[in-house]
Amino acid sequence: xxxxxxxxxxxxxxxxxxxxxxxxxxxxxxxxxxxxxxxxxxxxxxxxxxxxxxxxxxxxxxxxxxxxxxxxxxxxxxxxxxxxxxxxxxxxxxxxxxxxxxxxxxxxxxxxxxxxxxxxxxxxxxxxxxxxxxxxxxxxxxxxxxxxxxxxxxxxxxxxxxxxxxxxxxxxxxxxxxxxxxx
Numbered sequence: 001x002x003x004x005x006x007x008x009x010x011x012x013x014x015x016x017x018x019x020x021x022x023x024x025x026x027x028x029x030x031x032x033x034x035x036x037x038x039x040x041x042x043x044x045x046x047x048x049x050x051x052x053x054x055x056x057x058x059x060x061x062x063x064x065x066x067x068x069x070x071x072x073x074x075x076x077x078x079x080x081x082x083x084x085x086x087x088x089x090x091x092x093x094x095x096x097x098x099x100x101x102x103x104x105x106x107x108x109x110x111x112x113x114x115x116x117x118x119x120x121x122x123x124x125x126x127x128x129x130x131x132x133x134x135x136x137x138x139x140x141x142x143x144x145x146x147x148x149x150x151x152x153x154x155x156x157x158x159x160x161x162x163x164x165x166x167x168x169x170x171x172x173x174x175x176x177x178x179x180x181x182x183x
Contacts, residue, residue, distance in 0.1 A: 002061060005119045007103060012074040015051070016099050016124065017182050022047040024096050024126060027133070028087035029147060037144040040081050042135055046096070051076050053124065053135055055143045063108055063116050063167075068141050072121055098127035101180045102136070102154060106163060109172040122177065125153055154179055 008016075025045040029038035044051040052075050057068035102123040108116040123136040134153040138144040148156045157177075164173025 001114050001117060003117045003119075004060060006060070006069065006071050007119050007121045008072060008074055008101065013101070013182060015074055015076065016101075019044075019046050019051070019096050019126075020099060020182070022096055024092045024094055024128065024133075026089050026091045026093070027147075028085075028089050029145075030085065031088050032147075035144070036147045037138065038147065039145075040143045041079070041085065042145050042147070043082060043087065049076065050078065052078065052082065053145060054079065054081075055137060055145050057141065057143055062140065063118075070137060070141060070143050072137055074124075092128070092133065094128035094131070096126055097129050099182045100125040100127070100154075101182065102134075102157060103178050103180055104160065105176045105178075107174040107176075108164070109174075110170070112172075123154075123157055125179075 023046065027045065028043040040055055042053045044053070054073045054075065055070050058071050059066050060069040062069050101121055102125065104120050104122050106118040107114055121137065123134055125132055125134040131149065131151060132153045134148040136146040136148060136157050138146055160175040160177050163175035164171065167173060
């Protein structure tokens, strides 16, 4: 069985944890022309410091064939891609009271035997008390980061029900999504 883990790592989760209780001043993103998404990077301004959610493609074995797969990182390091952006600054001005990770476990079974076990971070949800801001990884090959604002935002994320619909009918697929509260 092939195992692939593209979840945020322990140091990235720790960095997110350090944001809880701090002022989320604003986030910077590409202009929302057709969708509420930003390509490759979102900049977060928290307690006067910049943090970045990056989404870059890397070639990986994606269920049996080499594909470009979007992989997320969270960092306080400003990469050159940020300098090339003409960001829009969206004010938040709220205290972060909690952060959740939306994690998925994608499984593929062939002839009753599990052949793939893929773990990935689908999104990050910032709880601001009376509202939320969420960042969602778009489909597996996209460097787009979708922005959701409002309440109960995990319901806005793409459905897991269609995972594997377009695949060979001899394969059985399963996608389990969990919300992990960072504590």
